[in-house]
Amino acid sequence: MQEQQEKSVPNFNLAPKKIKIAKSIKHVNYLCDNQLTFLEKHELSDICIIASDDVEFHAHKIILSAGSDFFRTMFNGALMESKAVQVKIKEVNGDILKLILIFIYTGAIDLQTDTVEDILRAAKFFQIKALIEECYNFMFEELDCSNCLGIVLFADQHDLKELHEKATLFAILNFEKVANNDEFLQLTGDQIDMIISHKDLYVESEETVFLSLMKWMEHDKPNREKDAFKLFSHVRYWSLSSNFIQQQRDKLPKQIECLLMICDWLAWHLAPNSSGLESREFSKDKLVVIVKDQMHTYNPKLDTWTSETLPGFPLSFDKILETNNKLIVQVNDSLKCYDLQSKELTSLPQLDIPRSDFGLAMLNHELYVVGGLSTGKKAWIRLMDKFNFSLNEWQTVSPMNGKFFYPSVAVADGLLHVVNEETNLIHCFNPHSNEWTHKNLPQNSPTSNYCFSNVKEKLVIVGGQLWDNPISNSVSILCNGLWNKCEMRLALSKPKCTSWNNRLIICGGYDNTNTLQNFIQEYNPESKKLKTLAALDHFNDSYDIITIPNRNT
Template identity: 25%
Template sequence: MSTMTTMDVRPKMHNIRDRPAYKHPQHTQKAFEVLNHMRRQNLLCDVTIVVDTTEIPAHKVVLSSCSQYFYAMFTGDLAEAKSDRITLQEIDPKALIQLIDFVYTSEIHVTEENVQTLLPVANILQITEVRDACCDFLQSQLHPSNCIGIRAFADLHACTELLNYAQTYTEQHFVDVVHFDEFLSLNVDQICKLISSDRLTVVTEEQVYEAVLSWVQHDLTNRQQEIDQLLEHVRLPLIAQEYLVQKVEEEPLVKTSSRCKDFLIEALKYHLLKTDQKAVYKTPRTLPRTPLGLPKVLLVIGGQAPKAIRSVESYDFKEEKWHQLAEMPSRRCRCGVAVINGLVYAVGGFNGSLRVRTVDVYDPVKDMWTSCPSMEARRSTLGVAVLHGNIYAVGGFDGSSGLDTAECYDVRCGEWRMISPMSTRRSSVGVGVVNGMLFAVGGYDGASRQCLSSVECYNPMTDMWSPVAEMSCRRSGAGVGVVDGLLYAVGGHDGPLVRKSVEVYNPDTNSWSQVSDMHLCRRNAGVVANGGFLYVVGGDDGSSNLGSVECFDYKTNQWTLLPSSMMTGRSYAGVTVIDKPVLEI
């Protein structure tokens, strides 16, 4: 009779504890798929959730595993813990169905149609993952037309991160927000709180004053008595003196309020003080605003490499990396760039064969280009800037001669109109805005065939150009940027001589002074300010295009080369800085 032996399966050489336990990667997913199938078949369900006429069978243990609300309900001493029917009050049935589906499937679609019902119910049921997904969705939808409403919604539902982000967005986009109904519908206390913020981002304080007038005039009968309460938070001393005299002093609402007159007198007295006296004269209205910006990216649009190109790149300041964006509809170099209402305008330029008057518009959220009305004149190597919410296109070359003309685009009505001409033809001109005035710097006068050291200043209130102090040297193709209220002229050339020198204009003293030279000679470079620094992008050194970017710190008077260069070296590119977009999916 044979005997059965037992096989020894224990390892002879290795300790079994050294081996990891077997784990099936899809086990949990498959288990929940089965649980969800059982729920839909009403198998082993031990509770029915009732809202109005909607009844949803479910498993208590599954609901409790994903919701602290249900966990407390089913494990506590309340009667619901033993009940097989739970009725919930004041909860949207569709949102509840979606959330219970999420508990079993881990998937949910947040949309414009359901986010305002989904988030409150996710909050009540303490399903934090869905609440956070709703907040992320709303954050991605922020726009000047809805940011005040989203902020109020976030405040109502205690979504602190979204609340803070929407508040910052509102302050950052104040000049655009004021044109929409949400702003005009705020009450006086809410307006005061907004305009008193030190973080409000405005180019000039005039924009805050004009926003206040717009709000009052929206319902003049009921709001005119609030003007003094509002004007207390407008920093009138920081407004240009000409504007105070021509606009504020003549405003009927100000004339009829003795308190408003006091604010105006304070502002006019401030302008009479010398610079050193202003430094020690401090009131809540003399302190400059210090905006807290959203994350930024640098855009480099088109350019010459060596011919006109369509390429658009962005530089993420935080990541210190370059990214390719959607190309322009057509080749474009020597254009000007402006940003209004979150949209980027590429104005005029050269397409490789013709000087153009066309304008392309880039939407950073959609990463997409469209077109808008063309300028009156063909312009390449022009200067472009934004002043009081309008785009100004200055000088340039039309294919046969340099231009002394300039024009203005009103975004609201979509029309270009000519403004007064400059005193001099200026192609390859640089422009910048300081204290509500537009400066045209240097350039090339085709008539005299000379590069220019002259500078003139445009006052939009009078529609007049006036000469200001000349630069220390001739500069055509200089980059122009503004930091801390000072105007910088960067590089450029005088005939074959390409400069690395930089000088700065102080409007208070009407004088130019030298700062440190750049590392490289550059002409036709893009210049833009961000975070108190001046960035000079690309250009050419007289023989080849440059891909490098230099950064100037005015506090230390030092230039630094960025660690990474553009993907494509280019000159004559348009550059600007925008809020880092959350791209649409």
Template identity: 25%
Template sequence: MGDTLEKSSEEPEISLDNECSTKMGDLVEVSSGEKVKFDDTGLSLVLQNGLENLRLENSLTDVILCVGSREFSCHRVVLAAASNYFRAMFCNDLREKYEEKIILKGVDAETMNILLDYTYTSKMLITKQNVQKVLEAASLFQFLRMVDACASFLTEALQPENCVGILRLADAHSLHSLKQQVQNYIIQNFTQVLNYEEFLELPADILCSTLKSDDLYVTEEAQVFETVMNWVRYKESERFSLLPYVLENVRLPLLDPWYFVETVEADQLIRQCPDVFPLLQEARMYHLSGNEIITERTKPRMHEFQSEVFMIIGGCTKDEKFVAEVTCLDPLRRSRLEVAKLPITEHEPENENKKWVEFACITLKNEVYISGGKETKHDVWKYNASINKWIQIEYLNVGRWRHKMAVLGGKVYVIGGFDGMQRINSMEEYDPFHNCWSEAAPLMVNVSSFAAASYKKRLYVIGGGPNGKLATDKTQCYDPATNAWSLRAAMPVEAKCINAASFRDHIYVVGGAMKALYSYSPREDTWCLVTQFTHERASCGISPCNNKLFITGGRDEKNEVIATVLCWDPETQKLTEECVLPRGVSHHGSVTLRKSYTPIRKIVPGAVSV
């Protein structure tokens, strides 16, 4: 900022003679001894001290500022040079331009004296006792550098007991930088700030912007819910109508299901407010079906013990080698988490492990299910994130690969694929409670290497190959209520070796030879082009994570495996390269889940450490 905040008001007088004798300036350009360009760096101090002496002597002053019972003789030109407020007053054809005395309101005499001393000397003493008054006056009269100095002082003085007051002060005077710094402080020290009643005085908009932050420092979401309810009850008659507005910043789906039932749904204010019922329904659906529901409220906060991550499971490298590792990436923290390798089949030595290739995977209630595959066509396993282990469950009735899995209504579906002889229309439904598979309605069109996703009680099968050479553009829709399939709007292109993800009321489809990302709206039954790629990404993966879409690996038009991870941000509508995997991979699985945060090493731009 260039200013010095003095800790003492006792400043030595500056001698004009000394200043002139010790700072005579520099000869910055000499030409043949005939002329000189002289830069007198000390003149500004001479002028400043001269103006201050003229003010003290009441010489050449041309205006008197009246504040309460005190009068301050000043120079219009000095005030106009230092303050935009006085510049507008004296440089425009206003009444005050010609008046000898000007009455100022909104400031006390002591604070005005500090402002004028600063104007003439560039020095002031800021203390905890005067900073608020000085800031308010400096903001009123537009002494902008003084405002910055006060804001810097307040930033350094932030404490849990005073941060809310400073935040309200910054908000009142539109000090956006200070407001952002204080909000960041509250977010990082949230649990400490809650101990002070002043927090309950926060306006609703500031409270919401604070609670909305991914960086809010809480160990569990229950703290956020209790904060909202305490804030509403503090002025219940005024704030009850604001409950839906504030509660939408609580990530109810991330609450413990028992706490949600016993505390949230049982709360009398909650029960009396029908406008919050959609938020409760969203949480219930998430508890029932896990990652089938994806909203801004299902993303873990940065400081919780769990993080939303996406997994890159198995697949093939450029030399067709099988990948046994599961790469688990946390894009927010830019780190990798340790995950158990793909499982070996029952009673089989690890060195003879069957290859998990062209399998399918999905997430249900934070458990990853994998099924089928060229050499594991009947196998089904699930990964439990809490114990970091793969557990084998009931075999498929019909072995398959190049198929897909989807979650609908709390159940897992295995759809279509190839059985080694032909494309099949078989669909099986898994009941996790009874650990059994049962037949469901078969596909209308037999396909393999298609895309599948669920949305709002419907399951969608998109594209795929009806045989080894052709691809289809058909969109098949399954309704579990009628156990029947129907056709919806066709894709803009015929495609196979594709994948899909349900995200923000749309189903996004990528892969094959499309060189593009498409989205389908189940509500409107329409397709649109989202963005285009420079290369094909056949058999790539796609998964939503932290309110963005991540596209991993695949094969280009030269059949070369791809190592880059792309990120599509729906807010900015931009596609960027997130990172580069240590090796290219295709025909892999890609899913999202919440994982206990145990970082191994950071991801640096352009690479992923393994």
């Protein structure tokens, strides 16, 4: 008998025991679909949920309890609803309750801007944590200058601390645009006080704060004058000019406190004393990327980009410079001027010898065009012209020594520095003496497709093609005749660069597969380190990065 038992046990020589936790998304979806069918067709239901407007839903206690802490407490506790066959929910109407139940049964919901606040209120009421998080994420994504104040008020009313903090931070970091929306004019004095008194209020000039308060007060002057002294006391008058205060003083209410406040402001300007006075952190120069007709402005505190369309801006261009709030745009062999205030595009006078592929730079408020390929003869020329904006005319300056192929230009130490793809020289132009000098480029310099720029008055070459053909991944700063190098995250050809707040910003460029990259890097010449800023989507071959100086500080 024992022998027969031993023979009946097969010997498989099994491998060591293996465990796998398998989870079928297909089956989860199958369950959700069936649960939703039960809800819609009233199958096997054991509870009727009645909304505030008497809309009825035939549901299932076990599914409701699994998806909502509110229902779990209701049906599992000693409450009389645990035995009931119908329950009235007076706090939620039928349309919103239907969406809530669908989420409980399937984990999916259709969030829209006009219903998300009602859904979030209901999610808080029913204690559905996953849905609260989805609503938060949706509202964070939709947060902009036109709705952030409304979201602040909504979050305040419903004690949504995380949402309140996020929306408030957005409002104070984008105050100038926020204050231009109707929402701002509808705020109460206390709500204005909360924003205007914030220590991190981020503006381009203190005049913005003053004028925004004036606009708010004028919207309902009889009822708002009583708040004037409290609100205007937050204005940092030491950052206003005495001329501005003189111009605006008669517009303030004639309350004795306001009159004394203006007297104090003017008295301070007569005998300034900065002791104990903290200036607001004004925004610094603007970092701007232009892709086709879209201008993207960087917010360094949020590490985000805000976008706006430039009506009438060229969709294809070679290079962009900024001067006095105008954009100089190189389009093939012509130059355009785009006014950022009027949004108007005009053409600069044609060069005496039309040409393309020229170098372009601003020096001492004058525009320089360096070399280029003549449009008619298709020959490289050594002429250099400068444009006098006051006279609206081109003037020829001292020509370069030799022809320049695809010249690149950078400004440093009051000089114009020019390099090209055919020589290992840096040609330097002194606008005061109208003379050229030159010096050698260090060894191992890229020979083409690099960006030639400057940071803190030092010349920089970024990326480009090396003599033996590979693409460089270096940021090279010229110091005492040698390159000080820092490696980028990726080798790049044809990147775009600008100097911004004593940092070098590197934008885009093509990798080894000739794919245009959309990441943006910041190089700190002090620490000699690179960090990556928020990327930009929808890059296009027509793009450039520039700095727009803050002329209010």
